Amino acid sequence: MSKAKLSKREHGKIERIVDYYLNGECQELVRRCELQVKALFSTSDDLAQHLHSTKSRIKDRERLRDKLIRKAIECKQLGQQFDITENNLFERVTDLVGYRILHLHTKQIEAINRIVLSLLQSERWVVIEGPIARTWDDEFRDYFQEVGIETRDNKRMYTNVTIFLKPMNRLDVRVSCR
Amino acid sequence: MAGTHKPAKRHSAKRIVIYNHKGGVGKTTLTINLAFALASIGKNVLLVDSDPQCNITSYLIDDITLDDLLDHSDEDEGKTIWSSIKPLIEATGDVKTIEPIQQGRRLFLLPGDIRLSEFEADLNKFWTECLERRMRGFRGVCGLSILVNQVSEAHDIDYVFYDCGPNIGPLNKVILLDSDCFIVPAACDLFSVRALKTLGHTLAGWIKSWSTIVNQAPDGIYLLPGQPKFLGYIPQRFRVYREEPSSTYRPFYSKIEKNVNSEILSIFKKEDSSLASRSIRDLRIGEVKDFGPLATAGQSEGRPMWEVSKGSPDQRDAARQSFLDIANTIIRLTESHMSD
Numbered sequence: 001m002s003k004a005k006l007s008k009r010e011h012g013k014i015e016r017i018v019d020y021y022l023n024g025e026c027q028e029l030v031r032r033c034e035l036q037v038k039a040l041f042s043t044s045d046d047l048a049q050h051l052h053s054t055k056s057r058i059k060d061r062e063r064l065r066d067k068l069i070r071k072a073i074e075c076k077q078l079g080q081q082f083d084i085t086e087n088n089l090f091e092r093v094t095d096l097v098g099y100r101i102l103h104l105h106t107k108q109i110e111a112i113n114r115i116v117l118s119l120l121q122s123e124r125w126v127v128i129e130g131p132i133a134r135t136w137d138d139e140f141r142d143y144f145q146e147v148g149i150e151t152r153d154n155k156r157m158y159t160n161v162t163i164f165l166k167p168m169n170r171l172d173v174r175v176s177c178r
Numbered sequence: 179m180a181g182t183h184k185p186a187k188r189h190s191a192k193r194i195v196i197y198n199h200k201g202g203v204g205k206t207t208l209t210i211n212l213a214f215a216l217a218s219i220g221k222n223v224l225l226v227d228s229d230p231q232c233n234i235t236s237y238l239i240d241d242i243t244l245d246d247l248l249d250h251s252d253e254d255e256g257k258t259i260w261s262s263i264k265p266l267i268e269a270t271g272d273v274k275t276i277e278p279i280q281q282g283r284r285l286f287l288l289p290g291d292i293r294l295s296e297f298e299a300d301l302n303k304f305w306t307e308c309l310e311r312r313m314r315g316f317r318g319v320c321g322l323s324i325l326v327n328q329v330s331e332a333h334d335i336d337y338v339f340y341d342c343g344p345n346i347g348p349l350n351k352v353i354l355l356d357s358d359c360f361i362v363p364a365a366c367d368l369f370s371v372r373a374l375k376t377l378g379h380t381l382a383g384w385i386k387s388w389s390t391i392v393n394q395a396p397d398g399i400y401l402l403p404g405q406p407k408f409l410g411y412i413p414q415r416f417r418v419y420r421e422e423p424s425s426t427y428r429p430f431y432s433k434i435e436k437n438v439n440s441e442i443l444s445i446f447k448k449e450d451s452s453l454a455s456r457s458i459r460d461l462r463i464g465e466v467k468d469f470g471p472l473a474t475a476g477q478s479e480g481r482p483m484w485e486v487s488k489g490s491p492d493q494r495d496a497a498r499q500s501f502l503d504i505a506n507t508i509i510r511l512t513e514s515h516m517s518d
Binding site for chain 2: 029032033035036039040043122123124125126
């Protein structure tokens with residue numbers, strides 16, 4: 001399938017969404033959410049002993065624009081309406097805030113998963129999706145299923161476990177363990 | 179994962195705070211006498227002594243009993259507000275239910291404690307944790323409210339009065355945010371009139387800041403309502419000449435009205451008109467003149483001003499009428515106004 005191009009009007013629509021995302025109120029919301037997710041995972045000494053490092057990020061202007069363009073092109077190729085707007089940005093783009101947990105040994109995921117799920121429960125975060133392990137390796141796939149983590153194929157040469165969270169009504173967060 | 183915990187439902191008792199961050203305006207005297215007045219007309223009233231100075235507790239109970247309460251409040255069987263919220267501070271559990279002290283048929287007291295100043299220090303930390311969306315923060319900030327809820331439920335309370343210290347500290351912030359409405363007492367003196375200037379902005383700031391937290395709070399948990407309505411103000415402690423405030427006090431009387439209008443009412447109207455829906459003319463919900471020896475006699479005898487052994491029968495009758503009038507106004511306003 002040849003790569004569809006977006007019209008000026010479609011680019012204009014994406015720019016308006018990006019501008020909206022960059023306004024003070026939205027930025028305060030995502031910054032606060034980043035702070036909350038960091039606070040959530042820093043409360044557990046149990047978790048800390050399994051981690052190599054953690055990193056959080058807020059999606060920046062370029063990455064959001066690229067993502068919206070990519071999604072708009074996908075829609076065009078499939079003959080669908082690109083329906084992300086300022087009003088549903090926070091529901092439709094689920095990784096405006098991201099938190100990454102890096103651990104060194106695959107088998108640490110069992111304890112990490114248990115502690116993370118327990119933290120999420122006690123702090124009342126809603127899991128929208130996951131945990132899902134994306135992996136290319138058959139042995140890993142069997143292992144994740146053994147410890148109760150759903151798996152999906154991943155063509156990339158790394159494995160991660162992702163959880164989508166909803167801390168509040170308006171914003172979703174992606175937590176990824178690699 | 180959400181919804182595994184059922185939050186307590188807020189009891190229907192109307193929670194009122196008589197608040198002014200200026201000291202010496204007669205908050206405690208007004209609070210206690212209004213509580214007595216409401217109880218005398220058939221309402222069940224809970225007084226919450228949330229001032230670490232424990233003035234209202236020492237008003238109502240004798241020194242020996244008070245010393246005993248304070249000496250043992252840190253123990254498992256403690257009976258003050260501190261005994262109840264201590265598990266939150268020590269992170270050992272939730273609010274512990276305590277029995278209020280009953281005074282007569284319809285008046286109940288949750289005794290204060292000097293150690294509430296420790297809770298005050300922790301409240302800043304709890305507030306920050308709320309901003310971080312941590313459950314510990316919400317439990318801490320809402321702890322006193324949950325205790326009041328439990329006691330209101332158990333004793334079928336109609337009106338709750340918080341008594342608070344003269345400051346803009348974190349304890350008063352959570353009390354204001356838990357109250358359904360607030361009344362501003364203002365003494366007729368220069369400092370009281372000036373103090374009104376900062377009150378409206380402070381309260382509006384608290385409401386706004388809490389609403390940010392509420393917007394990001396987990397669904398379905400117990401939260402402070404954060405919408406205290408401005409019920410009115412009460413000029414106090416003025417001398418009377420021919421049934422009108424005397425010439426010394428009259429200028430303060432009009433300055434109070436002017437400042438209440440410009441520094442509280444207009445600020446609240448601007449922020450959220452539903453919190454200040456009445457006009458300045460209707461906001462003077464009563465007045466308490468200087469009843470001379472009755473106030474101090476009330477304190478030492480632990481009684482309403484109109485039942486003390488000092489003063490003349492006329493003075494006592496006038497005091498009773500003043501507080502009954504305000505009590506009836508409060509009933510009228512809270513029964514209509516609160517459902518706006």
